[in-house]
Amino acid sequence: MRKTSDLIWQDAQHQVLFEILDLIGQPDSGSAVVLQLQQYAETHFTLEEQYMEMLSYPGIDAHRRAHDEFREEIATLPCADDFDVAFRQVVSTYLTEWLKRHVFGIDKELESFILESSFK
Ligand SMILES: [Fe+2]
Ligand SMILES: [Fe+2]
Numbered sequence: 001m002r003k004t005s006d007l008i009w010q011d012a013q014h015q016v017l018f019e020i021l022d023l024i025g026q027p028d029s030g031s032a033v034v035l036q037l038q039q040y041a042e043t044h045f046t047l048e049e050q051y052m053e054m055l056s057y058p059g060i061d062a063h064r065r066a067h068d069e070f071r072e073e074i075a076t077l078p079c080a081d082d083f084d085v086a087f088r089q090v091v092s093t094y095l096t097e098w099l100k101r102h103v104f105g106i107d108k109e110l111e112s113f114i115l116e117s118s119f120k
Pocket of ligand 1 (some may be wrong): 048063091102
């Protein structure tokens with residue numbers, strides 16, 4: 001059940017990211033989904049970073065480094081349609097675990113900070 005104090009845009013974008021990561025592990029997935037992940041992750045990370053800059057968020061450097069780590073992980077994913085399905089499932093699980101730790105860790109701290117500001 002969603003709390004009324006949740007940051008709606010952030011939650012909705014995380015949900016989309018988890019859905020894309022799930023698609024990557026599906027047997028009929030291909031290069032289009034990898035591209036979608038790269039584009040959507042960039043959109044999401046950029047928006048969080050814009051909020052952090054606007055609010056002079058104290059944890060901005062560590063948070064940006066975490067985003068950069070994920071950016072690097074997904075930038076090297078094979079963009080071929082014959083990208084092996086077993087490998088894609090491993091990648092999907094690994095990135096999903098990474099994202100869960102991020103979303104329930106430093107993203108939650110950022111969420112609280114934004115909610116206490118006047119820019120939510
Ligand atoms: Fe983040
Ligand atoms: Fe996030």
